[in-house]
Amino acid sequence: MNVxxxxxxxxxELKNISKVYLVGEExxxxxxxxxxxxxxxxxxxxxxxxxxxxxxLMNIIGCLDTxxxxxxxxxxxxxxxxxxxxxxxxxxxxxxFVFQMFNLLxxxxxxxxxxxxxxxxxxxxxxxxxxxxxxxxxxxxxDRLTHKPNELSGGQRQKVAIARALVTNPSLILADEPxxxxxxxxxxxxxxxxxxxxxxxxxxxxxxxxxxIAMNAQRIIRLRDGRIESDELNPQKVVxxxxxx
Amino acid sequence: MKLLAELSEGIRISLDSIxxxxxxSFLATLGVVIGISFVVLMGWAxxxxxxxxxxxxxxxxxxxxxxxxxxxxxxxxxxxLRNRKNIxxxxxxxxxxxxxxxxxxxxxxxxWGATVKxxxxxxxxxxxxxxxxxxxxxxxxxxxxxxxFTSFEELRxxxxxxxxxxxxxxxxxxxxxxxxxLKIEGQDFMVIGVVKKQGTMLxxxxxxxxxxxxxxxxxxxxxxxxxxLSIGIKVGSRERLxxxxxxxxxxxxxxRNLKPWQEDDFSINETKIFxxxxxxxxxxxxxxxxxxxxxxxxxxxxxxxxxxFVSVAERTKEIGIRKSVGANNRSILLQFLMEAATLxxxxxxxxxxxxxxxxxxxxxxxxxxxxxxxxxxxxxxxxFVLYASLVAILVGLISGLxxxxxxxxxxxxxxxxxx
Ligand SMILES: Nc1ncnc2c1ncn2[C@@H]1O[C@H](COP(=O)(O)OP(=O)(O)OP(=O)(O)O)[C@@H](O)[C@H]1O
Ligand SMILES: [Mg+2]
Numbered sequence: 001m002n003v004x005x006x007x008x009x010x011x012x013e014l015k016n017i018s019k020v021y022l023v024g025e026e027x028x029x030x031x032x033x034x035x036x037x038x039x040x041x042x043x044x045x046x047x048x049x050x051x052x053x054x055x056x057l058m059n060i061i062g063c064l065d066t067x068x069x070x071x072x073x074x075x076x077x078x079x080x081x082x083x084x085x086x087x088x089x090x091x092x093x094x095x096x097f098v099f100q101m102f103n104l105l106x107x108x109x110x111x112x113x114x115x116x117x118x119x120x121x122x123x124x125x126x127x128x129x130x131x132x133x134x135x136x137x138x139x140x141x142x143d144r145l146t147h148k149p150n151e152l153s154g155g156q157r158q159k160v161a162i163a164r165a166l167v168t169n170p171s172l173i174l175a176d177e178p179x180x181x182x183x184x185x186x187x188x189x190x191x192x193x194x195x196x197x198x199x200x201x202x203x204x205x206x207x208x209x210x211x212x213i214a215m216n217a218q219r220i221i222r223l224r225d226g227r228i229e230s231d232e233l234n235p236q237k238v239v240x241x242x243x244x245x
Numbered sequence: 246m247k248l249l250a251e252l253s254e255g256i257r258i259s260l261d262s263i264x265x266x267x268x269x270s271f272l273a274t275l276g277v278v279i280g281i282s283f284v285v286l287m288g289w290a291x292x293x294x295x296x297x298x299x300x301x302x303x304x305x306x307x308x309x310x311x312x313x314x315x316x317x318x319x320x321x322x323x324x325x326l327r328n329r330k331n332i333x334x335x336x337x338x339x340x341x342x343x344x345x346x347x348x349x350x351x352x353x354x355x356x357w358g359a360t361v362k363x364x365x366x367x368x369x370x371x372x373x374x375x376x377x378x379x380x381x382x383x384x385x386x387x388x389x390x391x392x393x394f395t396s397f398e399e400l401r402x403x404x405x406x407x408x409x410x411x412x413x414x415x416x417x418x419x420x421x422x423x424x425x426x427l428k429i430e431g432q433d434f435m436v437i438g439v440v441k442k443q444g445t446m447l448x449x450x451x452x453x454x455x456x457x458x459x460x461x462x463x464x465x466x467x468x469x470x471x472x473x474l475s476i477g478i479k480v481g482s483r484e485r486l487x488x489x490x491x492x493x494x495x496x497x498x499x500x501r502n503l504k505p506w507q508e509d510d511f512s513i514n515e516t517k518i519f520x521x522x523x524x525x526x527x528x529x530x531x532x533x534x535x536x537x538x539x540x541x542x543x544x545x546x547x548x549x550x551x552x553x554f555v556s557v558a559e560r561t562k563e564i565g566i567r568k569s570v571g572a573n574n575r576s577i578l579l580q581f582l583m584e585a586a587t588l589x590x591x592x593x594x595x596x597x598x599x600x601x602x603x604x605x606x607x608x609x610x611x612x613x614x615x616x617x618x619x620x621x622x623x624x625x626x627x628x629f630v631l632y633a634s635l636v637a638i639l640v641g642l643i644s645g646l647x648x649x650x651x652x653x654x655x656x657x658x659x660x661x662x663x664x
Contacts, residue, residue, distance in 0.1 A: 064657050065658055084573060084574055085573045085574070085575070088568065088574075088576075089571065089573070091570065092570065092571020097569050097570070099661065101661075103562070103569070103661055104566070105563060105566060107265065116566075117571050119251065120247075120251070120571040122247025122251075125250075164570065168571075
């Protein structure tokens with residue numbers, strides 16, 4: 001799909017992925033036969049109507065969930081063969097989640113929240129604090145380290161969440177409607193941040209309803225009824241990037 | 246390293262969540278606090294008792310045998326004992342000349358509940374104890390003031406008295422009793438010594454004694470008093486106790502003209518008997534206490550389990566967040582187990598603080614009203630803090646197991662879906 005990536009190893013490969021839920025007697029297909037390959041440092045937006053399977057796809061890519069059928073290969077590792085512990089460790093090392101509802105620990109301050117993944121990575125306290133600080137500085141929150149979530153604006157909360165996603169240097173940043181709970185100005189702020197993160201070499205997959213937000217990405221995938229409806233490059237972005245370079 | 250990071254995080258979370266829900270945590274630990282307090286207080290009472298017992302044994306000496314008409318163990322029928330012939334002074338004389346493998350042999354004969362008088366005070370409830378000068382060589386004959394009577398005074402049946410510390414305090418308050426006179430059965434006795442205060446819980450009667458030469462005792466009471474003598478034998482070492490007991494038994498049997506088929510008509514008592522008495526008493530304390538303790542712990546564990554289930558339910562979102570950033574099931578299990586253990590540990594410390602205060606107050610003030618409780622110590626033995634903590638951790642782990650397991654199975658997608 002992306003001509004530039006033909007000579008590189010894919011970061012993730014989804015082959016014939018389906019996710020089926022049993023609701024009573026009825027089978028609900030959240031995802032049907034998804035095939036998708038994403039290369040390092042791609043910036044992908046996933047769009048689609050409500051219930052089309054966007055979050056389900058993100059959860060599978062983020063190893064929070066496992067597909068009913070199909071193969072998922074992340075950095076050459078077949079996820080099907082892993083147990084719960086391995087999945088937890090993959091989430092810890094390779095994935096950074098950003099949610100619509102921020103999902104910060106309400107009683108912990110910004111620094112503590114960002115430290116959290118490093119605790120489960122077994123990193124010692126002084127290094128944890130140092131790296132968490134660095135991550136918070138990189139999202140522009142150097143003067144909010146000891147603020148608790150309820151002492152921060154929505155945009156700032158989302159920046160803390162982004163810092164938490166970045167702090168482990170993951171291979172993949174997954175953002176499920178990161179601007180869905182923000183006003184348009186904070187939303188733009190966050191999108192600028194994602195752009196910067198992408199420019200630094202990160203791979204980003206972002207779910208959104210809004211066309212405008214999706215236009216920030218390099219590649220746009222549309223889902224409908226659990227299927228990929230379209231998967232194309234964003235002409236604006238590609239042109240814009242090539243001009244810039 | 247990973248475990249260490251998770252453990253310290255676990256403790257931090259636990260304390261944080263206990264602190265946030267102070268009242269709830271307090272109520273949840275109440276059962277545990279009560280359970281641990283029971284154990285600690287029982288242990289404290291028993292350890293006081295054990296110390297008192299050891300004091301008594303030390304006072305009498307572990308190497309003492311008493312040949313007596315009476316049996317201290319209470320194992321024999323009283324009727325049977327009463328029908329035994331008294332041990333007489335002649336028998337004692339013969340015994341002490343036949344028997345020579347002991348350090349000290351002393352006779353002892355007691356008149357309980359006697360009344361003595363000084364010029365202005367009447368003192369009842371003392372025991373007049375007739376013995377020999379050798380009594381001074383026993384630990385119970387330790388002198389505080391003055392001296393014990395000599396064998397010269399004993400042989401001459403002089404009217405001299407060595408008094409117990411309580412007698413001294415009652416008859417001669419704020420005075421030096423030496424050289425003073427007291428009247429026993431209308432006869433004047435001169436006080437020549439005061440025995441060290443030795444009363445322990447089990448043997449406080451010892452401070453109520455007045456020691457006089459055994460001949461003077463017979464002169465006082467003559468044939469009026471139908472009392473058996475007891476023969477105290479200080480063996481010298483605990484190891485020789487069995488050997489000496491057998492020898493004494495043989496000699497005593499021949500003195501008492503027992504035929505080979507006849508049973509002993511005397512008992513040979515020793516301090517071991519105190520240990521038995523205390524150990525049955527200890528059993529009673531534990532028996533009553535254990536029941537209440539078990540009950541309190543069951544209630545306590547249900548309380549902890551309940552509060553942990555509530556805590557898990559309230560924090561499914563937190564669990565989901567932790568899982569999404571890489572916590573595995575074991576980390577979550579560990580976190581909630583630690584929380585339950587920490588909760589119980591806080592309970593243990595609470596109960597130790599409460600018990601320390603209680604114990605101090607009781608041991609300080611109760612003996613003023615009930616002197617028999619003087620054996621209680623005003624502090625908790627240190628190892629109790631350790632045991633209580635270990636028990637608390639165990640209780641926490643057990644009662645936290647099910648809630649923690651449930652927490653570890655929380656589905657992160659489900660818990661993160663809704664606000
Ligand atoms: N646990 C579940 N049990 C049953 N059905 C489920 C479950 N989770 C998701 N589904 C179904 O799967 C489909 C896809 O859900 P998903 O949450 O992925 O949609 P979405 O594209 O993220 O929608 P939205 O834009 O509203 O967030 C929906 O029809 C939903 O009802
Ligand atoms: Mg969704």
